[in-house]
Amino acid sequence: MWSFFHKLGSPPWLYGIAGSILRWLLPLTLLALIAGASWGLLFTPPDFRQGNSYRIIYIHVPAAVVALAGYYVMALAGAVSLIWKMKMADVAMKACAPVGAALTFIALVTGAIWGKPTWGTWWVWDARITSMLILLFLYLGVIALYEAYDNKAAAAKACAVLSLVGTVNIPIIYKSVDWWYSLHQPASIKFTGGSTIDPSMLYPLMLMIASFYALFTCCLLLNMRVEILRREARTNWVRKLVGA
């Protein structure tokens, strides 16, 4: 186990393994996304109250779920970077932030688009929506903070602390609809007890959530490969790789 951990710290090894994972994961992800989206958008029944506008769930929920999970990945990479001073953990942390920010942004925008016909408003300052906006600012903050430093090690340290402090927001987002009175409805998919979404609508949603997890992994690995090449641009293995 430790030897695997040590190997993860080697840029050429990580670059290579990320490449070979991407080779099969990327086409699989695209296929699953297309299948899940067309299943959800074309082959599921309309909702009994919302009609067809509920179909935005197939983008909104997966984006939101993975935006939350992605934050934990970023914070975990930050913790590893702080404790073991592992450069590749910095790379992973830095690679998470723009992907997570994009997913959070998608969740907020699709939520607003759904909110207008359903609730009657684009935006309301309720606990769920506000805490989700804070998540977007946390992701953007990590990106900005990293760019604010010239020294990479200092940047990684500051970003790791910020992302660790921000983890407190994730359970708040998740439980906001149960703890406080909010306009946003509670979760339809439940880990314990029955889900309050019909199976015919739930299965494509599950597929889309899985696809978004895969998409996050793909974007993360692609971002990491670019960052590794940028950092190791002067090393022999990169020169050999690009044939210069």
Next chain:
Amino acid sequence: MHPVRKQRLIIVLCVVLFSSAAVGLMAYALRGNINLFFPPAEVAAGKAPLGQPIRVGGMVVEGSVQRSADSLAVRFEVTDYQATVPVVYEGILPDLFDEGQGAVASGVLDEQGVLRATEVLAKHDENYMPPEVAEALEASKAKGMKGQGE
């Protein structure tokens, strides 16, 4: 584990723990303000301020919606099954606004305890199902009630 790393691990755990505690205390202190709306029970208990813009949310009482014949004025009641608050509103209601469904009205409470709303939002619940399933549920519910009556 190397003692230096162990120390860093403890620092990391402390950072997470203390920041969570700080935010947790803050959320606890502000708990009343984080709620988007007052439930009717709190309005009835006099916890909601008069003459200030507030939101009241709950279920629209079945059969309580009265529309004006010559204007957009509408009157309805919201309930949390403990108390009800009458709401008057003039304007366009969202498509999903309906009796027996959730709604959040924002406006000012007058002395009679009527909420003069300036905005009414529909609150959607977490149930998603196709129309056929909803009809079947409705039918079996009606049948069950008839069965009980006999």
